[in-house]
Amino acid sequence: MDTRSRIEAALEKAVGRACAGKAPPAIAEAVRHAVFPGGARVRPRLCLAVAGACGDDTPALSEAACAAVELLHCASLVHDDMPCFDDAATRRGRPSVHALFGEPLALLAGDALIVLAFETIALEAVESPARMARLITTVANSVGLPMGIVAGQAWEVEPDIDMRTYHRAKTGSLFVGAAMSGAIAAGADPNPWRAFGDRLGEAYQVADDLRDAVGSAADIGKPIGQDAAHHRPNAVGQLGTGAALAHLRGLVEAAIASIPPCPRASELETLILSEAKRLVPKELAQSAA
Amino acid sequence: MDTRSRIEAALEKAVGRACAGKAPPAIAEAVRHAVFPGGARVRPRLCLAVAGACGDDTPALSEAACAAVELLHCASLVHDDMPCFDDAATRRGRPSVHALFGEPLALLAGDALIVLAFETIALEAVESPARMARLITTVANSVGLPMGIVAGQAWEVEPDIDMRTYHRAKTGSLFVGAAMSGAIAAGADPNPWRAFGDRLGEAYQVADDLRDAVGSAADIGKPIGQDAAHHRPNAVGQLGTGAALAHLRGLVEAAIASIPPCPRASELETLILSEAKRLVPKELAQSAA
Numbered sequence: 001m002d003t004r005s006r007i008e009a010a011l012e013k014a015v016g017r018a019c020a021g022k023a024p025p026a027i028a029e030a031v032r033h034a035v036f037p038g039g040a041r042v043r044p045r046l047c048l049a050v051a052g053a054c055g056d057d058t059p060a061l062s063e064a065a066c067a068a069v070e071l072l073h074c075a076s077l078v079h080d081d082m083p084c085f086d087d088a089a090t091r092r093g094r095p096s097v098h099a100l101f102g103e104p105l106a107l108l109a110g111d112a113l114i115v116l117a118f119e120t121i122a123l124e125a126v127e128s129p130a131r132m133a134r135l136i137t138t139v140a141n142s143v144g145l146p147m148g149i150v151a152g153q154a155w156e157v158e159p160d161i162d163m164r165t166y167h168r169a170k171t172g173s174l175f176v177g178a179a180m181s182g183a184i185a186a187g188a189d190p191n192p193w194r195a196f197g198d199r200l201g202e203a204y205q206v207a208d209d210l211r212d213a214v215g216s217a218a219d220i221g222k223p224i225g226q227d228a229a230h231h232r233p234n235a236v237g238q239l240g241t242g243a244a245l246a247h248l249r250g251l252v253e254a255a256i257a258s259i260p261p262c263p264r265a266s267e268l269e270t271l272i273l274s275e276a277k278r279l280v281p282k283e284l285a286q287s288a289a
Numbered sequence: 290m291d292t293r294s295r296i297e298a299a300l301e302k303a304v305g306r307a308c309a310g311k312a313p314p315a316i317a318e319a320v321r322h323a324v325f326p327g328g329a330r331v332r333p334r335l336c337l338a339v340a341g342a343c344g345d346d347t348p349a350l351s352e353a354a355c356a357a358v359e360l361l362h363c364a365s366l367v368h369d370d371m372p373c374f375d376d377a378a379t380r381r382g383r384p385s386v387h388a389l390f391g392e393p394l395a396l397l398a399g400d401a402l403i404v405l406a407f408e409t410i411a412l413e414a415v416e417s418p419a420r421m422a423r424l425i426t427t428v429a430n431s432v433g434l435p436m437g438i439v440a441g442q443a444w445e446v447e448p449d450i451d452m453r454t455y456h457r458a459k460t461g462s463l464f465v466g467a468a469m470s471g472a473i474a475a476g477a478d479p480n481p482w483r484a485f486g487d488r489l490g491e492a493y494q495v496a497d498d499l500r501d502a503v504g505s506a507a508d509i510g511k512p513i514g515q516d517a518a519h520h521r522p523n524a525v526g527q528l529g530t531g532a533a534l535a536h537l538r539g540l541v542e543a544a545i546a547s548i549p550p551c552p553r554a555s556e557l558e559t560l561i562l563s564e565a566k567r568l569v570p571k572e573l574a575q576s577a578a
Contacts, residue, residue, distance in 0.1 A: 024443040140405070144401050
């Protein structure tokens with residue numbers, strides 16, 4: 001099965017369990033809407049790519065880990081789109097969850113997705129108990145307090161904010177979690193993968209800043225100019241477009257340089273390069289080439 | 290250490306980890322406000338009582354389980370109090386989390402508490418891997434979809450609602466989860482404890498309905514009359530005060546009758562009876578005696 005199919009099947013298995021017959025119909029629809037059809041599935045692809053680079057000896061476990069990472073990402077998008085944060089009416093080119101189902105179900109759908117992520121790991125890791133605790137604590141670190149996604153969003157309401165801490169928490173943490181959980185699922189030491197995930201996360205954040213500043217809403221499936229509208233830090237605003245693009249290239253190179261020795265490093269490098277190309281806004285692709 | 294001290298120490302250990310130095314200060318405060326000082330800690334006491342009845346051979350694990358259950362309960366209160374649900378300005382006699390810290394931090398604090406609950410189990414269960422998966426899936430079932438607390442809250446927005454399914458999900462599920470996780474933490478079979486938790490949960494719901502209908506805000510630390518105000522089902526509205534009180538007594542007796550054979554059943558029975566007495570609103574205590 002190809003990577004995309006593995007990811008979708010793992011997500012379908014998890015969401016199907018949560019949205020089984022006895023679930024209230026509207027929240028089941030809201031949860032499905034939050035997860036399917038997905039975006040680029042960047043984080044679960046990263047998780048599976050690292051698992052693959054490490055030998056992927058237990059595919060069911062790497063699939064559970066990649067599903068958990070994506071479910072947590074989807075949860076963060078649902079809550080982040082809500083009126084008390086970004087108040088975004090669209091996501092992935094479609095209505096956001098609260099726009100379609102109302103605020104109560106958006107709040108609950110996000111909660112349900114967080115719970116489902118941990119349940120998914122626990123169910124699949126029964127036969128690999130030694131990896132289960134590491135997977136759960138690694139994934140929890142990447143989304144919770146003190147330094148995961150929730151912390152990143154919480155920095156937005158603080159008067160004093162260290163930009164690096166903020167971006168690491170809001171975006172980098174789940175990239176680190178995705179990379180490390182791929183290694184854990186394959187029975188490898190996750191620590192050498194921290195720097196790799198960290199650099200990729202920063203690269204992704206800069207690319208996202210570039211798309212928010214100079215991309216088009218049609219291309220990225222959500223409103224542009226949100227950082228400026230919400231007075232949020234943006235690399236283009238701080239560095240200018242050219243320097244932000246050069247910074248992105250440097251981060252991608254640094255990420256590749258930090259791939260630890262592993263059986264299938266070259267495939268991972270190819271994936272990162274094609275991903276980097278995809279992330280640069282069309283408007284800048286020529287100057288980036 | 291007495292039960293209350295064990296619960297507070299376990300919660301402090303978990304919350305202390307989440308609110309460590311690097312956490313954004315305001316959300317750290319919001320999370321603390323959501324958890325401390327607590328209410329009656331009914332669910333973690335139930336968890337520890339069942340663990341004790343089953344021998345409690347790994348106290349660190351039953352403490353982690355009881356902390357997880359209470360953190361999830363606190364998360365549900367924080368989200369349930371928000372403007373898109375109950376819009377409750379007070380909780381446990383103090384301002385609710387969103388009233389004090391704003392909606393964004395209330396939303397994030399609830400998310401952080403959910404993540405922390407699962408992390409807490411994973412960290413303490415490292416040396417009992419066989420119990421870890423059961424604890425996590427049991428606790429996840431009791432709060433997530435299709436039949437946990439989130440499902441219960443989601444039933445509130447459905448046009449057709451089966452009252453028994455609704456109450457079982459919204460309140461009963463975490464009582465079942467608390468009882469079963471106490472048994473799992475002590476290495477016992479959790480299944481015989483399902484009926485016990487289920488009946489206690491229903492008893493607690495009826496007691497809550499009684500307090501909402503005939504109690505005083507000063508006694509219960511939150512506004513009364515919320516069920517009527519939000520057109521939510523309430524046992525007093527459906528049965529009348531006298532029949533609701535008789536139903537409560539019957540459920541407490543049924544819960545006690547369903548305690549499975551275990552080393553310390555009589556202590557558990559004493560606890561349940563004293564809890565039942567505490568839960569009846571003062572206004573009705575004489576007629577209940």
